[in-house]
Amino acid sequence: MTDSFIPAPDTAREMRDALGLFATGVTVVTCQTPRGPLGITVNSFTSVSMDPPLILWCPAKKSRRHDALASAHRFALHVMGEEQDDVTRAFARTGEAFDTCDWDVSEHDVPLIEGCPARFECHIRDRIDAGDHTVIIGHVDRVTTSPAIPRVFLAGNWGQFLHADDN
Template identity: 80%
Template sequence: MIDSFIPAPDTQRQMREALGLFATGVTVVTCMTPRGPMGITVNSFTSVSMDPPLILWCPAKASRRHDAMASASNFALHIMGEDQDEVALGFTRTAEAFEGFDWITSDKDVPLIENCPARFECHIRDRIDAGDHTVIIGHVDRVTTTPATPRVFMAGNWGNFLHQD
């Protein structure tokens, strides 16, 4: 059955379900805040530019972490691996989920999760008001990769992408 609707407050659930049909990676963004290291699990991440190297992510303004994350001058975005579900789930529950896994602090005082398929260390270039979210554009200062399988999120489920050689 084909379903068509106009996005509105009473169709937000349908809108969320339709957007959920787009597979994304599972990422955790970390930064240092006045109250200490903070992290948040996000799927609103994309590449913006190769020259200069830019990425973006979008925290929800309704999040209690929004103001601290959006005002940080530096952050790290971690693409999570299939063996890092507990780390990613931890940051869906609390901003301070740094116990139980390996992490270090960068030379810019940003918490860095280790052993991720990819990690992007950034300084904030732009903050753009975008409805109920803020678009944060980061200039990538350093990239670290590890041979690991990334975690994928789609339609409310986590999984893996199977590729054929």
Template identity: 80%
Template sequence: MTDSFIPAPGTEAEMRKALGLFATGVTVVTCMSPRGPLGITVNSFTSVSMDPPLILWCPAKSSRRHDAMAAAGHFALHIMGEDQDDVALGFTKSGEAFEGFDWISSERDVPLIENCPARFECHIRDRIDAGDHTVIIGHVDRVTVTDSAPRVFMAGQWGQFQHRG
């Protein structure tokens, strides 16, 4: 079966379903805010450039965490591991879900989640208005990598990638 539609008011569910067919990683972005450490689970993350080292992520303007995240000068983007579902799920519900797992503060006072497959510590280079989201481009200042396996998200479900070889 093939289904085509023009994205318009009333087709948001179909658009979300179509976009959900693209597998992404599960990430948590953290920053320090005026109310303290803040985090949010996002899947709108991608690399932008190797020279200079740039990444981007896109918080929804409707999120209560949007303004604090967009205003922060520094942030950390954490690629979540298969054993960190509780951390990622915690930040889908609350920006203050830092209890129950290991984290430290960076020298720039950014909350850093420990034991992630990869962590990117960044300063914000650009903020771009993009409809109902803001595109935040970060310049990567430090990368930390472990040997843990990353969590994958697709079609509304979490899973993992099976390595062959």
């Protein structure tokens, strides 16, 4: 049986549930602000272009961290691993959760979380107003990878893929 609806304020929960059926990665975005390092957990991330190397992510405008993150000139997007759930949860609660992880600062003063499966250090290329979010397109200046296993988010749950050789 299928179900159809028109997206509207009274079907917002159904819309959120339908969007949640698309598996995404779990990421933390960090930047430097006048008050110090700031981070946020996000799942609105995707690659945009290989040439030039571009990625995007979308902070919600209602977030108290939105303005600081959207106005930063540089950021790092960290693909979080299965061993980093505490870090991911901490950055979902507060932007100052750096005491929950090993981190360093880049030559551009951007906070970098250690041990992530992938990390993309970027400078802002574009900011696009998009309803209740801002689309931030970053030009990737450096990529760092490690053998950690990435975390996946689907239908409100965190998990991971089983690899064929794991069976």
